[in-house]
Amino acid sequence: MITVESLTKSYGGYTAVDHVSFTAAPGRVTGFLGPNGAGKSTTMRIMAGLTEPSSGSAHILGRRFAELPNPGREVGVLLDASAQHAGRTGREVLRINARLMGLPGSRVDEMLDAVGLTEEESLRRVRNYSLGMRQRLGIASALLGDPEVLILDEPANGLDPAGIRWMRDLLRGFADGGGTVLLSSHLLNEIEVVADDIVVIGLGRIVASGTKADLLASAETLVRADDLRGLHAALVGAGLASTPADGALLVSGDAGHIGRIAFAAGIAVTELRAADGARLEEMFLELTASTAREGNAA
Structure with a gap:
């Protein structure tokens, strides 16, 4: 210890x-x-x-x-x-x-x-x-x-x-x-x-x-649908942040809540799951972006 x-x-x-x-x-x-x-x-x-x-x-x-x-x-x-x-x-x-x-x-x-x-x-x-x-x-x-x-x-x-x-x-x-x-x-x-x-x-x-x-856990949900533009508009209208990601959307929200929003908007969802966790490199760069001092001793 x-x-x-x-x-x-x-x-x-x-x-x-x-x-x-x-x-x-x-x-x-x-x-x-x-x-x-x-x-x-x-x-x-x-x-x-x-x-x-x-x-x-x-x-x-x-x-x-x-x-x-x-x-x-x-x-x-x-x-x-x-x-x-x-x-x-x-x-x-x-x-x-x-x-x-x-x-x-x-x-x-x-x-x-x-x-x-x-x-x-x-x-x-x-x-x-x-x-x-x-x-x-x-x-x-x-x-x-x-x-x-x-x-x-x-x-x-x-x-x-x-x-x-x-x-x-x-x-x-x-x-x-x-x-x-x-x-x-x-x-x-x-x-x-x-x-x-x-x-x-x-x-x-x-x-x-x-x-x-x-x-490294991700709090985001990945969602796919045939009408991504319409889904994005529905999610933003419900107050959820939504960003494109390789033919899908990454949404800061619970999968159940996202599914209900899509249903209410009449949009068929083809995939809905928790997003993969962030990689360590991504997390490290995000956490240390304002503290990096390249060239100095540790």
Whole structure:
């Protein structure tokens, strides 16, 4: 469980995170979304104990990161896959981390196998790794201590389509096993596939949060009829907003009410159903249109 309450971080006169509150629950993947400069990375750095908040709190399993007795055994963190010692081999990176956590050396081999790094690749120096290999090594480090919580910032960067699918299955399996996953990614279609809950941040403030199903649900009704023009006029006359959509109308209203209006107007309806939910990209762009700051750090 991750609990963030009224979290605020200011730098001089600039507020990067402004009274942010949300939770990430066990057994679920929470997608953490926002445009560049929205405050995602700052929030995640505070969670991981790398940045002190100006006020508010971020707790993992009921404690601040600094209060966890052996953090790597409770929370796995990947914020920057490139922030690894370039002169060490992948195996050395994991071996050192395992010793710090008090883990047996066999755990290193387990994690290399789990993330798909071969023996040959594990003996290369990190400076010679591709970005995708560094991501796999970073994920291995995050999973090394068999934690209950994962905090991952853009973990799919540099992965090919097969790697992205592997990442999706790994996170889904971790959550299905009772783990808590907080995932930030610019690959909105991947978030849409794997996330159970979504938190959207813009200009340092939460602009939307809830289950994916609720946030993407559409309140509109799709209706088709041979006389669309007449139906549109009848609906507008009844005070309902109606817009054309691929040979049909999207109407802000209840299907039963719309059907009665069409019947009263003598118009035969050929299709009447709830409209498909919005896609995550559409929802994201709509929610963050006024908060996007392209080119700024998050």
